[in-house]
Amino acid sequence: MDRIDSLLLTRLQKDASVSVGDLADQVGVSKSACWRRIQKLEESGVIRGRVTLLDPVALGLTLTVFVSVRTNQHNLEWATQFREVVEEIPGVMEVHRLGGDVDYLIKAVVPDMPGYDALYQQLIKADLFDVTASFVMETIKQTSELPLN
Structure with missing residues (x-):
């Protein structure tokens, strides 16, 4: 995991609904590179899932x-x-x-x-x-x- 992965994860933890295009712009990589990194993080188990947090x-x-x-x-x-x-x-x-x-x-x-x-x-x-x-x-x-x- 490098600096870009860390930035991706930080931003996804704040808002998992952000589009891949916006996320790619935020971390400074292409949309396809961003998507590949997210897929690798999911396949490796670093990203366990994406959820909507509700107010109890x-x-x-x-x-x-x-x-x-x-x-x-x-x-x-x-x-x-x-x-x-x-x-x-x-x-x-x-x-x-x-x-x-x-x-x-x-x-x-x-x-x-x-x-x-x-x-x-x-x-x-x-x-x-x-x-x-x-x-x-x-x-x-x-x-x-x-x-x-």
Whole structure:
């Protein structure tokens, strides 16, 4: 990956809907060279996809919750069951397996507290040991842009 690829990725992270022609002009390459570079970045897995970011509040999903999960079952069968449960729950945005005191951290969006309770009722189907929720009061920074130097 060179400087041009880095510039392409920086601009695509800000606005993936920009035309290839405009993007080529912005980074100083021809339209065909720009398109080839984008295709290579997609084929190599650097670009995983292109999405439209939605405003959860505008869609009535006003409550963001981080759910800390601890388990006392560290085996493949439980982990598979947990993965299946969280993949089926609408509103679960991210699930991370952690090292340390907490085994998993889940980020979810729901409309309100009853929405969280419904999510919780689905989550406990995974036979959890301990669940703790933290509710977002204010988002100070949120980005999907990775730092490219």
